[in-house]
Amino acid sequence: MSLFTFGVFLGVAACGSSLNNGLLRTPPMGWVPWERFRCNTDCSHDPDNCISEHLIKAMADRLAGDGWKKLGYEYVSLDDCWEAPKRDAQGRLQPDPERFPSGIKALADYVHSKGLKFGIYSDLGKTTCEHYPGTPLDAIETDARTFAEWGVDLLKLDGCFSNSSTKAVGYPRMGLALNQTGRQIAYSCSWPAYEGGLPPKVNYTLLGQTCNLWRNYLDMEDSWDRLFRIIEWYGDHQDVLQPAAGPGGWNDPDTLIIGDFGLSYEQSKVQVALWAVLAAPLFMSCNLRTISDEAKDLLQNPLLIYISQDSLGIQGRRITKSHYFEVWKRPLADGQYAVAVLNNGTDGMPRPFATTAGLLGIWGCPSGYKVYDVLQKLFMGTYQLNDTITSKVAPTGVILMFLMPLC
Numbered sequence: 472m473s474l475f476t477f478g479v480f481l482g483v484a485a486c487g488s489s490l491n492n493g494l495l496r497t498p499p500m501g502w503v504p505w506e507r508f509r510c511n512t513d514c515s516h517d518p519d520n521c522i523s524e525h526l527i528k529a530m531a532d533r534l535a536g537d538g539w540k541k542l543g544y545e546y547v548s549l550d551d552c553w554e555a556p557k558r559d560a561q562g563r564l565q566p567d568p569e570r571f572p573s574g575i576k577a578l579a580d581y582v583h584s585k586g587l588k589f590g591i592y593s594d595l596g597k598t599t600c601e602h603y604p605g606t607p608l609d610a611i612e613t614d615a616r617t618f619a620e621w622g623v624d625l626l627k628l629d630g631c632f633s634n635s636s637t638k639a640v641g642y643p644r645m646g647l648a649l650n651q652t653g654r655q656i657a658y659s660c661s662w663p664a665y666e667g668g669l670p671p672k673v674n675y676t677l678l679g680q681t682c683n684l685w686r687n688y689l690d691m692e693d694s695w696d697r698l699f700r701i702i703e704w705y706g707d708h709q710d711v712l713q714p715a716a717g718p719g720g721w722n723d724p725d726t727l728i729i730g731d732f733g734l735s736y737e738q739s740k741v742q743v744a745l746w747a748v749l750a751a752p753l754f755m756s757c758n759l760r761t762i763s764d765e766a767k768d769l770l771q772n773p774l775l776i777y778i779s780q781d782s783l784g785i786q787g788r789r790i791t792k793s794h795y796f797e798v799w800k801r802p803l804a805d806g807q808y809a810v811a812v813l814n815n816g817t818d819g820m821p822r823p824f825a826t827t828a829g830l831l832g833i834w835g836c837p838s839g840y841k842v843y844d845v846l847q848k849l850f851m852g853t854y855q856l857n858d859t860i861t862s863k864v865a866p867t868g869v870i871l872m873f874l875m876p877l878c
Contacts, residue, residue: 492650494657495683496718497780498752499625501546501590502530502539506691506726506756510552510601514570520758522552523570524578533759535585537767542776544755546625547582548590554603563617564593564604579622590625590657591618595641596632605632608641612648619652626656630665635672638662646681659723660685669708675715684721684752687712691725691756693733695867699815701725702745706789706797716750718784723752730757730766737868740846743769744811744871747779748787748801774845774873778809787811790832795822796864798831806835806876809845814864821863828874829856836876845871853877 504522514521519529531547534540553575559565566575579589593614594605606614606628618626628645630638642662649656660682666672668687678685688704691697701724705712716722727746729739746753755770769775778801787801787809799811810831812824828840839855844862851872854860862870 492655492657492683494655494719495721497782497784498721498750499546499657499684500542500544500753500776500779501548501588502534502544502755502757502759503546503548503550503590503726504530504756505550506693506728507731507758508756512552512567512570519760521570522549524573524581527578528581530759531582531585531587534587537759538771539759540586542771542773543780544753545586546588546590546754548592548625548627548754550592550627551594551599551601551629552603553592554599556603558604562610562613564606564614575623576621579624583622588624589622590627590659591621591623592627592629594629594631594633595638595645596630598632600629600631606641606645607633608637608644611641611645612651615645615648615652615656618656619649619654623654623656625659627659628661630661633665635666638665643677643681657683659683663687664689668704669711675711679715679717679720683719684723686723686725688724691728693728693731695734695738698728698734698738698742699867702741702813705749706792706799709786709788713786713788716784716786718782721750721752722786724749726754726756727770728756729769730755730759730762735867736765737865739766739769740871741813741867741869743772743775744846744869745799745813747775747871748799748809748811750779750781750784750786750801753779769846772845772848774843774848775871778803778845778871778873781807796824798826800831800833806878808833808840808874810872810874811869812862812864812872813869814866816866818866821865821868823861823863824870825859825861827857827859828854833874836878838877840874840876843873843875845873 511521555565555567582589596605597607598605663673664686781803791798795816797813801809842851
């Protein structure tokens with residue numbers, strides 16, 4: 472079977488991950504509205520793009536019907552702005568009745584009927600970032616039970632309007648409350664992003680015992696400048712971040728913006744390549760109804776997803792950085808490797824790049840490696856350990872190579 476047509480390795484649920492919930496043994500994949508749709512609640516004038524059950528159902532239909540689900544994109548999640556301004560008479564969160572007239576349980580049931588999973592959003596402050604009702608400490612157990620009763624499969628808990636001491640109590644408490652519902656609910660924490668992302672304020676050992684994934688740094692924005700800044704931060708702090716990630720718990724550099732407005736095609740390739748090497752969650756935030764064939768092809772690349780979903784779950788590292796090139800390497804199962812070569816320059820023509828498996832620190836198979844250009848879907852050739860591998864990399868572009876051992 473061709474490397475470009477085989478399916479995604481999905482992993483198996485097992486005990487011992489964060490929360491003891493056996494979830495997210497490989498990085499989660501799906502769709503969220505925030506980066507593309509933000510807090511658009513004007514359904515009267517913009518019914519197709521406002522935060523509503525109509526939008527969520529439309530995205531679920533696309534995930535199920537346009538080939539996404541079979542590749543592993545399984546979560547359809549709400550973000551901020553889904554709620555009514557006040558809790559109900561029983562003190563429970565409730566959706567905006569005009570934008571979600573059927574209620575959240577019915578919406579989750581619809582998503583499940585498509586063979587997908589449903590995610591929801593709340594915040595550890597009294598209000599969310601956009602000033603809708605949040606989940607303060609005294610509401611954690613109530614909200615966890617509510618989410619379970621609605622059929623929620625993933626909770627993102629944000630950190631606006633809460634202080635460090637509240638986060639230190641609230642994030643672990645919500646993890647325990649979710650477990651106690653008896654429903655398996657994956658847990659996304661924004662905790663480290665609000666504490667600078669680094670020790671001593673951030674305890675990554677504790678995070679791994681509390682959450683399934685966690686936002687480390689800045690929110691993604693629809694621009695190359697923000698994307699590149701996030702990539703560099705992960706490289707600069709990889710000695711802290713890389714050991715924290717693995718099956719059941721993942722560093723989260725935020726959403727994929729491929730198919731939106733701010734990236735060129737070459738820059739879009741950079742994001743998908745680096746997210747695969749970083750073992751990052753693959754949550755798209757684009758309009759799946761209008762996504763271009765070009766963007767769709769990048770996001771549905773089977774070999775890229777195979778790399779992303781590798782069963783070892785080892786986050787890749789930046790192994791070298793020069794004036795123009797950065798090289799990132801991720802070890803994969805069965806002696807395979809993924810190598811991303813990023814041209815961070817903004818000038819001129821594509822630049823030539825040459826290396827060998829040995830120079831990349833890949834020595835495991837003395838017989839050599841088959842090398843594939845993942846994003847171009849090309850077989851580059853068979854190389855011995857000291858054979859020169861050459862390519863050209865466009866400005867603010869990338870080549871992602873997959874190395875398969877001949878041993």
